[in-house]
Amino acid sequence: AWGGRVARARVSAGRIVASSVEQSYIMIKPDGVQRGLVGEIISRFENKGFLLKGLKLFQCPKDLAQEHYKDLKDKPFFPKLIEYITSGPVVCMAWEGDGVVASARKLIGATNPLQAEPGTIRGDLAVQTGRNVVHGSDSPDNGKREVTLWFKEGELCQWESVQTPWLIE
Numbered sequence: 158a159w160g161g162r163v164a165r166a167r168v169s170a171g172r173i174v175a176s177s178v179e180q181s182y183i184m185i186k187p188d189g190v191q192r193g194l195v196g197e198i199i200s201r202f203e204n205k206g207f208l209l210k211g212l213k214l215f216q217c218p219k220d221l222a223q224e225h226y227k228d229l230k231d232k233p234f235f236p237k238l239i240e241y242i243t244s245g246p247v248v249c250m251a252w253e254g255d256g257v258v259a260s261a262r263k264l265i266g267a268t269n270p271l272q273a274e275p276g277t278i279r280g281d282l283a284v285q286t287g288r289n290v291v292h293g294s295d296s297p298d299n300g301k302r303e304v305t306l307w308f309k310e311g312e313l314c315q316w317e318s319v320q321t322p323w324l325i326e
C-alpha cells in the first residue's frame with residue numbers, strides 16, 4: 158500500500174512541474190528587503206506548501222518596472238511607483254501550484270495595508286499603500302506574463318519537492 162501511495166504521488170509531483178501548472182510572480186519590494194522581511198515573507202509561501210521555481214535578488218531597471226506596471230501608467234502615482242520599485246533590490250520569486258495566484262493574493266492581503274486583514278503579509282507587516290512590501294500576480298495569465306518578464310529561461314528550476322505527497326493526495 159505504501160509503495161502504491163508513493164508511486165501515485167510521483168505522478169502528481171510530475172504534473173506539478175509541468176509548464177501548464179499555474180504560476181504566480183511574487184516580488185518582495187525594496188521596503189521589504191530594506192526592513193529585513195525577506196525570510197519572513199518567503200516563509201509565508203514556503204509554509205503554505207507552494208513550490209518555489211525561481212528566486213533572485215535583483216536591482217530592477219526602470220524600463221522593466223514600467224513594463225511590469227504598464228496597466229497603471231496613467232495613474233497619478235505611477236512615477237512614484239516606478240521610483241519606489243527601482244529604489245533598491247527586490248526579491249523575485251516564481252511560485253507554482255494549483256490555485257497559487259488567488260491563494261497568494263489572499264496571503265498577501267489588500268493593496269492598502271490598513272485594510273489588509275491581520276494574518277496577511279500586508280496586514281501584519283505594513284501600513285501604507287505606497288510601501289506595501291510585496292507584489293503578487295492578479296490572474297494566472299498575468300502570472301505567466303510576469304514570470305516570463307522577470308526570469309530568463311535558465312533561471313527557473315524544474316524540480317520535485319519531497320513534501321509533495323504530503324501536500325497533495
Ligand code: ADP
Pocket residue numbers: 229234238267268286287288289291292293295
Ligand atoms: P496590488 O499590488 O494589490 O495588485 P494594484 O495593482 O492596484 O495593487 O497597484 C499596484 C501597486 O501600485 C500597489 O501594490 C502599490 O504599490 C501601488 N499603488 C496602488 N495604488 C496606489 C496609490 N493610491 N498610491 C501609491 N501607490 C499605489
